[in-house]
Amino acid sequence: MRFVLKTNYAQDVNLFLHNGQRFWYGLLALAVLLAPLGLDRFYLGEFAYLYIWAIAGVGLMLLVGYTGLVSLGHAAFLAIGAYAHAWLLTQGVPFVLSVPLATAFCAVIGYLVGLPALRMTGIYLAIATLAFERIAAWVIEHWESVTGGHFGMRVPDPTVFGMSLDGPVPFYYLCLGILSLSLFAALNLLRSPTGRAFIAVRDSEVSAESMGINLARTKCTAFALSAAFSGLAGTLFSHRIGYLAPDAFTVQTSIQLLLMVVVGGLGSLQGVVYGAIFLGLLPQAIAIGRDVLPQWIGEIPGLEPGIFGAILVLFLIFEPLGIHGRWVKVRLWFDQFPLYRRATYKRQRSYLRTERVR
Amino acid sequence: MSLFEAHDLSVSFGGIKAVRDVSFTIRSGEVFSIIGPNGAGKTTIFNLVSRFYETDSGSMAFDGVDITGVPPHRIAEMGIARTFQNTELFEHETVLTNLLIAHHVHRRTNLVTDLLFLPGARRQELDFRRRVEDVIDLLDLQSYREQPIGGLAYGVRKMVEIARALCLEPKLLLLDEPSSGLNPEETEDLSFWIEDIVEDLGITVAMVEHDMNLVATVSDRVMAMADGAELATGNPTEIQNHPDVLRAYLGD
């Protein structure tokens, strides 16, 4: 067990608590940086895909895990980011400008969606975002002059200052770089007043208000930021699939995003990465399972979403804290070896905690 | 000198008048208590001052500024902090984070500087961290610093909530039943701390309280209420012997 002796306040502000953390995260950074040396095209592509999910996940985690607002419509922001970026590229806007512009556009849309959300909580918000997603999908499908409607649109290759980023290795580094920046930005946010305001709103709105936190502005900021991260992921996603069509972004995409943050562990940025890994591996596992199991099982319609759903249900019942929560528990068990109390993480059930007053 | 003035405050919920034409002043540097039987409208007055409820009629002024129409989050910025009857802490976070959140009113950074964690943001964090430690020292919360609120005993939570309110560095502190759920020993400690807060930090305290012992020990002036209306205001001994107050508590 490690005891950290704190000798100055900067230790509470820094990103890493002690040298052990610095070492392990450094090792991880080295591994992902050197990965293109040892992996073939296919796996590099899969890793890049995983990074893209994780970027979108950072956005959703800030909203769901830290601000406590649920969105069932984040696929819309992914789609808006992807379409806006692809459209800007076809209009001749260079890649390095198009990505921030598309991201900013998503932030603006997110802010606007957040406005009516101010007066809503929980379930109302979830359903409103779902409605927004359906309407956005409808606009994308019918605004043919920009989105190509049902036929979709081809995404121009990414080029930066005349250098093509289309190959698996450059694209891998592009996604990795943007994910690292996203994680860094989110970490910064969470150790400064803006992020703490999010947390305050999540845990108690009345209390947050009495601490001088402007609920309206905080919620809208959270929505805008979250939409921006998702839109950023969308710009990369457009290059990943190369051809945009309306059916690439559905309600199921939104649900998968939520699944990622829930399974990863709400309220932790590590959880985003775990969730993305899980989401990336599961289809592969299902594909392998299809080969092994009898044929009629593999032919069940809706098998994959069904398995997603079942895993979601099991996680929510047995490990609401997600993979990250499980990891923290395991680590604590080893730390405190013979003395671990099962009740450490047993949450008090608040049967009376209700939002309803009559 | 009066720090806070309320004139003829009234509010009703679905036909029931919860507060009826209540006027009071809180003088700078005093401890002002509001007492009364359950349902007298004491907490409602705090909720009116915090601007959680909209007043039907009447006006409030703090530090000479009218606050009757100010949005709730501005109240904290103007220098009024409060605690809640059943504690409203940020349950999933540590004591430290809870106290840091209270420094929101002092923030000088914006979203962009926070995202990039520019040197200014770092300096601000270090500054907040140091100021939080002062409050932790004052209320003896050192051993709970890194603990999540969820696992704390009720008495400790009450203290953390007072600490959080102090982190706002307010001029006026509203305590809503600070002693409820505390044992006699903790209540006695509380009375010392309230005195410290008033004398050392120069913060004016207004509290809603049932424990007459605590009220009599710390209060400079007391307002007694019943059925949403003011019965009497005066020093603790006056109020304890006031015929109307006795009638409200004991019946005719």
Place this chain on the structure above:
Amino acid sequence: MPPVFCLRSRRANTTLEILQLLIIGVSQGCVYGLIALGFVLIYKATEMVNFAQGDMMMLGAFIAFSLIEAFDWLFAFVPVLAGLPGASFAFAFLGTLLVMAAFGVVLERGVLRPMIGEPPFAVLMLTIGLGFVLRAVAGAIWGNQPRALDSPFAGGTFDIGGLIIGYENVAIVVGTALLCGALYLFFRFTRIGVAMQAASQNQLAAFYVGIPVKRVFALVWAISAAIAAAAGILVAPVNLIDPLMGFIGIKAFAAAIVGGFGSLPGAIVGGLLIGIAEPFVALHLPPGLSEVSAFVILLAMLVVRPQGIFPSLQQKKV
């Protein structure tokens, strides 16, 4: 935004056409209303939001489909019932309600009860996951191709002065009215019905006065599942049955919120509003818009009057 949508100029001019659309709208609205009723019942009693309500409707329709086949086979051996039109349908209808009610209880016991006291968001996610599972299960048992329910209400029409009314539309409206009436009587006059109302007002207080809150919860799930099944059977002659038919649950959800989440009459009114709007939007506004009209109505409602038509909730107290 450039003018990308061309408005169709076809308009329902005659009263007859308007009435015709109204009838379609009302019957579709009743289906939304029934599903919304299930949402609201569960929410009122348990503060849980069951996103799988539409999928329970789908499951009910499929079970009815199989039961009808089973009863058809069985009644071939019974001389009195053989050839009696609608006999197997009637038995299957009742059978489905019972099976689904039992399913509701099992679901509550096995999956939802561990979630009591968890944040509403977790329950929401859980029921979304449950919906995916139910869809996969239905796909595994009944396959993916749409099926038609052998209903006595299918196909036939009334013709009233040129106004064509399908039997199935009448069945939906009458069925909804009967169900609502039965529910009203149940909540108003039976002991357990009143107990359920009490539990929905304040769980703890209800528990203290001796209401078996857990049993009430199970009963609420049973009733909701049965209502969903009824909706599924009634709508089956109009839409075919397939594992994805539960998606109309999302629109029903919009209906529940438009009506004021937590209000039973509101659920029906909200359902009717959205149901009636759809055929008119389909005729007068750009193609495809009718599919999202429920959501446009919902968003408009949330902005203008977030508490819904029949408000039932107030803000939290401190």
